[in-house]
Amino acid sequence: MSDRILRLQHVQIRVPDLELCTAYYTEVLGLIETGHEDGLVFLKCWDEHEHHSVVLRQAPTYGLDHMSFKLAEAGDLDYYTQRVEAVGIAVKRYARGELGQGWGEAIRFEAPSGHTVELVYGMEKVGNMLPLFNPPPKPGGLVGIAPPRLDHIFIMAEDVDAATAFYTGVLEFRLTEQILANDGHQLATWMERSHTPHDLAIVTGPNGALHHFAFWLDDWNAVRDAADQLAYNGVTIDVAPTRHGVTRGYTMYFFDPVGNRNEVFTGGYWVDPDFEPITWTEEEMGRAMFYYAREVNERFFTVHS
Amino acid sequence: MGILRLAHVDIRTTDLELASAYYSEVMGLTAVQRDEDTAYFKCWDEEDHHSLRLRYDARTGLDLFAFRVEKEDDLAELEKAVEAYGCQVQRVSKGQAVGQGESIRFVIPSGQTMELVWDLTKTGNLLGKHNPSPVPPPNLPGIAPPRLDHMLINAEEVGESCAFFRDVLGFRMTEQVIDANGHQLGVWLERSHSPHDIAIVNGPNGALHHFAFWLDDWDHVRKAADILAYNGVQIDQGPTRHGVTRGNTIYFFDPLGIRNEVFTGGYSPDPDFPSITWTEEQFGRGLFYYENVVSQRFLRMHT
Numbered sequence: 001m002s003d004r005i006l007r008l009q010h011v012q013i014r015v016p017d018l019e020l021c022t023a024y025y026t027e028v029l030g031l032i033e034t035g036h037e038d039g040l041v042f043l044k045c046w047d048e049h050e051h052h053s054v055v056l057r058q059a060p061t062y063g064l065d066h067m068s069f070k071l072a073e074a075g076d077l078d079y080y081t082q083r084v085e086a087v088g089i090a091v092k093r094y095a096r097g098e099l100g101q102g103w104g105e106a107i108r109f110e111a112p113s114g115h116t117v118e119l120v121y122g123m124e125k126v127g128n129m130l131p132l133f134n135p136p137p138k139p140g141g142l143v144g145i146a147p148p149r150l151d152h153i154f155i156m157a158e159d160v161d162a163a164t165a166f167y168t169g170v171l172e173f174r175l176t177e178q179i180l181a182n183d184g185h186q187l188a189t190w191m192e193r194s195h196t197p198h199d200l201a202i203v204t205g206p207n208g209a210l211h212h213f214a215f216w217l218d219d220w221n222a223v224r225d226a227a228d229q230l231a232y233n234g235v236t237i238d239v240a241p242t243r244h245g246v247t248r249g250y251t252m253y254f255f256d257p258v259g260n261r262n263e264v265f266t267g268g269y270w271v272d273p274d275f276e277p278i279t280w281t282e283e284e285m286g287r288a289m290f291y292y293a294r295e296v297n298e299r300f301f302t303v304h305s
Numbered sequence: 306m307g308i309l310r311l312a313h314v315d316i317r318t319t320d321l322e323l324a325s326a327y328y329s330e331v332m333g334l335t336a337v338q339r340d341e342d343t344a345y346f347k348c349w350d351e352e353d354h355h356s357l358r359l360r361y362d363a364r365t366g367l368d369l370f371a372f373r374v375e376k377e378d379d380l381a382e383l384e385k386a387v388e389a390y391g392c393q394v395q396r397v398s399k400g401q402a403v404g405q406g407e408s409i410r411f412v413i414p415s416g417q418t419m420e421l422v423w424d425l426t427k428t429g430n431l432l433g434k435h436n437p438s439p440v441p442p443p444n445l446p447g448i449a450p451p452r453l454d455h456m457l458i459n460a461e462e463v464g465e466s467c468a469f470f471r472d473v474l475g476f477r478m479t480e481q482v483i484d485a486n487g488h489q490l491g492v493w494l495e496r497s498h499s500p501h502d503i504a505i506v507n508g509p510n511g512a513l514h515h516f517a518f519w520l521d522d523w524d525h526v527r528k529a530a531d532i533l534a535y536n537g538v539q540i541d542q543g544p545t546r547h548g549v550t551r552g553n554t555i556y557f558f559d560p561l562g563i564r565n566e567v568f569t570g571g572y573s574p575d576p577d578f579p580s581i582t583w584t585e586e587q588f589g590r591g592l593f594y595y596e597n598v599v600s601q602r603f604l605r606m607h608t
Contacts, residue, residue, distance in 0.1 A: 245436075
């Protein structure tokens, strides 16, 4: 049987200034440009094997076009088409390459949270930046933060319970952590497919909104180094290096030049599929989000794209 | 589906008291159960009953190693596959082994006993599920790794063992070292989307090379080296970096000579990950990227 959804494959975001954002994502964040076509720039992290993990699209607004998750097998496209259509949501199917360069065969649909979700199989392999014979542990010549890979995405939804029920019930994500309001409803949820604390998280906010997407770093030293790079380049830092209670991860939040929030993240824990979810109560929300500061700055919950 | 991850390693030790003291006070594992001739340990972040079993015996070595499967049905399917390969499978019923339910055991082509189990007794980690601190109490003794990570065994015929793990058990090969004739000298295999859950290197059948605990970062590896040195533990290699797996590592020996490792780093391979190949003349760099030497002790010492 297939492993189904493996992990986050890519995010496509809107940017009103494609040139500025391309410069930021390649020179400050340190991603690699793998292609461009009218109004689109394709980017990947150095250790990723597939054509792209971030797509920038020139648009009058900022925000998320869609998020894409990687499928283990081609048959998973039919499997999820049936599951999504069974709850009354229309699914569109796209042939390999139809959506743009490097693209695999995909389905797209709008989740109850108002986000366009893509599930994709068979992205074009362009290789990571290392040889398959006697590779060094890291390539030379990287610039900027140069994270090895995309890690997770955090979106917003008006009804977190309903949004989470769709991702867990229909797409078979597994809940790892949740923050419950005193009346019992979910304020925020964290879900995984990749045996990590989260591939996808949802917090209360406007439907369709992007809170942030995050890149993996190998350790806390790399987070500190990233902070130095961001500060040197004058990037607006939202939350300086700190620790999450939820996910246990080390983190830093910052904004791309047009206001999409980015994160670098490391740490966490291993999750078996029968992991019993962790629950945080509303009064511990500050500690859950930022373990050292024990409070959430207003900007963190109100600013999104 | 199928095999999920390494669950526990069961070893023999010639001094149960001394080994128990080392694993609890220096390694910083939690002692969970002690019987007359066995002791059970776990790491602070593990939810299962134990990940290490020590048994008193006249000789050190490996009793068995156990992998967890994802679903209960996987046990029957893998049992069929292992039997079809020609291994005799022993069913161990609930209540026969501490901390787990039904399991299957069989001897793999390289002579070690392997166990597959789904039903592990959940005792919870140290943090709990309600507003948990992201870190364990700061006064935990020793290195205190969060979890067991992987193991390395020896095999006379690495190629045959590798084929068994891939074709019968569904492991995926992330890396290999091949000699000038194309024979595999070492292979690294995964199920958990990490560089390795088990590795097999050329050596005597039945032998254990080491088992490894996960640490969260390089700082923790450095701190582990300080703890080991302070306690007079014999360090085999490191702290250093592997070429193979890219991990940061230290190798050292428990008081009775079983090799331990602490490990961090690596990468996250998808199931369609293209395997990496190391050639024999680059094996030194593959093993220890900074030193670039093939340590004879590292290759020849095992239990």
